[in-house]
Amino acid sequence: MADATTSRRRFLARTAALASTLGLWGCSDPSQTPWVLNILGEVENLTRRAQRLFAGGHALAPEYSKADIAAKFRANGTLNPNTNDYTAHLANGFKDWTIAVGGLVDKPLKLSMAELRAMPSRTQITRHDCVEGWSCIGEWTGTPLQVVLAMAGPKDSARYAVFYCADPMGEATMDANGNIIQPPYYYESLDLLEATHPQTILAYKLNGQNLPVEHGAPVRLRAERQLGYKMPKYVQRIELTDTFARIGGGKGGYWEDQGYQWYGGI
Amino acid sequence: MTDTPGSMTQGNADASGPSDRVRAALGLRPRKPNYLFYRHTIAVRALHWLNAIIMLVMLMSGLQIFNAHPALYWGNGADFDHPFISLTAVGTQDNFHGVTEIGSWTFNTDGVLGASTSDGVKSVRGFPDWVTLPAASPNLALGRLWHFAFAWLLVANGMAYVAYAFASGHFRKELLPTSKDFAELPHEIANHARLRFARGEAAKHYNGIQRMTYFVVIFVLGPLIVLTGLTMSPTMDSAFPFLPWIFGGRQSARTIHFICAFSFVAFFLVHIIMVILSGTWNNVRSMITGRYAIETENRNG
Numbered sequence: 001m002a003d004a005t006t007s008r009r010r011f012l013a014r015t016a017a018l019a020s021t022l023g024l025w026g027c028s029d030p031s032q033t034p035w036v037l038n039i040l041g042e043v044e045n046l047t048r049r050a051q052r053l054f055a056g057g058h059a060l061a062p063e064y065s066k067a068d069i070a071a072k073f074r075a076n077g078t079l080n081p082n083t084n085d086y087t088a089h090l091a092n093g094f095k096d097w098t099i100a101v102g103g104l105v106d107k108p109l110k111l112s113m114a115e116l117r118a119m120p121s122r123t124q125i126t127r128h129d130c131v132e133g134w135s136c137i138g139e140w141t142g143t144p145l146q147v148v149l150a151m152a153g154p155k156d157s158a159r160y161a162v163f164y165c166a167d168p169m170g171e172a173t174m175d176a177n178g179n180i181i182q183p184p185y186y187y188e189s190l191d192l193l194e195a196t197h198p199q200t201i202l203a204y205k206l207n208g209q210n211l212p213v214e215h216g217a218p219v220r221l222r223a224e225r226q227l228g229y230k231m232p233k234y235v236q237r238i239e240l241t242d243t244f245a246r247i248g249g250g251k252g253g254y255w256e257d258q259g260y261q262w263y264g265g266i
Numbered sequence: 267m268t269d270t271p272g273s274m275t276q277g278n279a280d281a282s283g284p285s286d287r288v289r290a291a292l293g294l295r296p297r298k299p300n301y302l303f304y305r306h307t308i309a310v311r312a313l314h315w316l317n318a319i320i321m322l323v324m325l326m327s328g329l330q331i332f333n334a335h336p337a338l339y340w341g342n343g344a345d346f347d348h349p350f351i352s353l354t355a356v357g358t359q360d361n362f363h364g365v366t367e368i369g370s371w372t373f374n375t376d377g378v379l380g381a382s383t384s385d386g387v388k389s390v391r392g393f394p395d396w397v398t399l400p401a402a403s404p405n406l407a408l409g410r411l412w413h414f415a416f417a418w419l420l421v422a423n424g425m426a427y428v429a430y431a432f433a434s435g436h437f438r439k440e441l442l443p444t445s446k447d448f449a450e451l452p453h454e455i456a457n458h459a460r461l462r463f464a465r466g467e468a469a470k471h472y473n474g475i476q477r478m479t480y481f482v483v484i485f486v487l488g489p490l491i492v493l494t495g496l497t498m499s500p501t502m503d504s505a506f507p508f509l510p511w512i513f514g515g516r517q518s519a520r521t522i523h524f525i526c527a528f529s530f531v532a533f534f535l536v537h538i539i540m541v542i543l544s545g546t547w548n549n550v551r552s553m554i555t556g557r558y559a560i561e562t563e564n565r566n567g
Contacts, residue, residue: 031405044415047418061500129498131410132334132406134339135515261410
């Protein structure tokens, strides 16, 4: 009798253990399994290549009419960099703001906002598509990036343009040893096909007005075939490079380092 | 015996399911005389189950993506003050409840839509963690990774099915609604409403409602959900500018994409109900082994 009870208890315990194992297996998230993520990553490469096949040239993003412009253009991400440096530039009307172009170029250069505004400009009414799913239509005015890049003269080895911004992503933190760790600054990158696309501009106006702070004053990138996170605000420096492996987290942008697609996704 | 659709196994051959003695003990009616009819080819069965898995991943990862901005609009831009559907939360930071807003109506959907609990912590989220992939929200980046990878499989699987349907005659014989189907539609609807399903020889073929439903799901909903999905990509819109134009804008395309997804969910629910009402085991077996029991006309039940 005692034996039977013991063995039944053992059976119940074993059944419970098995059930919990199966339960755990059933609930385990395949997104945390490395080989699953590797396969999904490989498929991403396929998607990127397929997209390049269809939109590989300089096909233009749709442009809209003045009547389509949104009454209020939604601002997202950093709404004000709020650093001492940025606040001083803002107070000064961005008179001393410069955009440096360097890296794999023949003639590194530095442009003031006045110099940038004096260059040929393009005005386009386009749809801003956020990765979150919403859209807004606005009129952007700026200098085509291909004009700026042509001035600097990209070397043959240049493959990407990396954009460095004035907005820190988050607060400074302290590690276990009491060292202050500065947050990363926003950065992004485009390949030279997208960087020299006619609708890729360094925009300094939105709807005819100087760029508001929440939209990236004094200058932001517009790359109209891309999602919003590919268009950095508060741009201070552009570097041409043949790889972004050693920049930031190595994925080509702040959000890319958090797992978002470098090519913007389908 | 060859494995071609329409071939049969002779006699009272429904050897699956509980035996007559077990049925009697359980108080079930004895089986009626029947024979097994080869109803679904291996191609249809394999593509059906693959599609089931792919659609599940597409739906769950899609809901994860939707959670990044759980509101729907019409047109090209988003009128943030007037979404026609939004899943959100009302109240204070410490005391809030989830609501679903449709137009000017607000419904309390706390715990499921708008706000729900995950790992014991209640938070504002569109859909709850038990229907999203990955479960933890927000994880837009991983949701997109799953969604775009399985979109390839969805399209490949769908195209394989359509190619097979045309090449094998499955499309002409079983999917294309006939003028007779339309003429008999009221009668067929009345039969479905009374839960009277085809028996005997008539059960060998899809009925008119099935043909029309499958036709719409495969040739309307399928292409529509793929094209509206592509329309949400600004890069694809530059390659195919007619995409946002035919759907009336990117936000309209997103809304249609969502409506298509929930039409698939509605189709799935009706599909499951019909499977159960018209004989669970017989239907499930026919989609696994291909063989469906047809009751012979001579009933002794």
